[in-house]
Amino acid sequence: MIAxxxxxxxxxxxxxxxxxxxxxxxxxxxxxxDIKNAERIIFPGVGAAGQAMADLKALGLDNLIREAFLGGxxxxxxxxxxxxxxxxxxxxxxxxxGLVPGQVRLFPQPxxxxxxxLKIPHMGWNGMKIVRPHPVFSGVEAGSEFYFVHSYYPVPxxxxxxxxxxxxxxxxxxxVAYKNLVALQCHPEKSGWVGLKVLDSFCRWDGYAQ
Numbered sequence: 001m002i003a004x005x006x007x008x009x010x011x012x013x014x015x016x017x018x019x020x021x022x023x024x025x026x027x028x029x030x031x032x033x034d035i036k037n038a039e040r041i042i043f044p045g046v047g048a049a050g051q052a053m054a055d056l057k058a059l060g061l062d063n064l065i066r067e068a069f070l071g072g073x074x075x076x077x078x079x080x081x082x083x084x085x086x087x088x089x090x091x092x093x094x095x096x097x098g099l100v101p102g103q104v105r106l107f108p109q110p111x112x113x114x115x116x117x118l119k120i121p122h123m124g125w126n127g128m129k130i131v132r133p134h135p136v137f138s139g140v141e142a143g144s145e146f147y148f149v150h151s152y153y154p155v156p157x158x159x160x161x162x163x164x165x166x167x168x169x170x171x172x173x174x175x176v177a178y179k180n181l182v183a184l185q186c187h188p189e190k191s192g193w194v195g196l197k198v199l200d201s202f203c204r205w206d207g208y209a210q
Contacts, residue, residue: 003038009045045080050092077183
């Protein structure tokens with residue numbers, strides 16, 4: 001069973017539908033027993049980092065996820081769930097979970113591409129360049145587009161953690177792979193067939209970056 005973590009950060013139903021469409025049993029839950037017994041964890045979310053961390057701590061989920069990570073269980077972060085796995089976020093000046101070394105920054109303002117001022121949040125379809133071979137991204141073709149909605153972006157402490165890059169005024173880490181954790185700044189559940197392909201690969205991944 002795949003546990004989809006419920007920490008009041010929304011975006012759960014669409015992730016659950018996508019996983020079930022792929023044929024994998026899953027459960028939206030915040031119960032310790034479910035999370036401990038799950039084969040894999042999906043950690044989605046939309047909203048603000050400060051409130052998300054407050055809710056995780058209030059529910060005792062921060063420690064459960066940390067234990068699962070340290071125990072080698074495959075974990076997938078999505079959007080806000082990607083940002084708060086790092087050590088710190090500029091959003092709400094938030095100390096985050098610290099599973100992955102690095103921080104999360106606000107897009108600079110104004111954000112320019114040539115003479116064009118870009119809108120923040122970064123919203124819509126954009127390409128992702130896979131820069132590091134990984135089982136979860138196997139078969140993702142160069143230039144594949146994913147759906148994004150975000151104003152903040154991950155900055156891993158080491159470039160070796162970066163699996164995918166996307167350009168929006170600047171080049172940022174849109175996919176991260178670190179030990180038994182993979183994280184996406186985009187929304188794979190809203191990214192059509194290529195997003196489903198990534199989700200399917202995660203649901204079959206054993207947690208090792210062969």
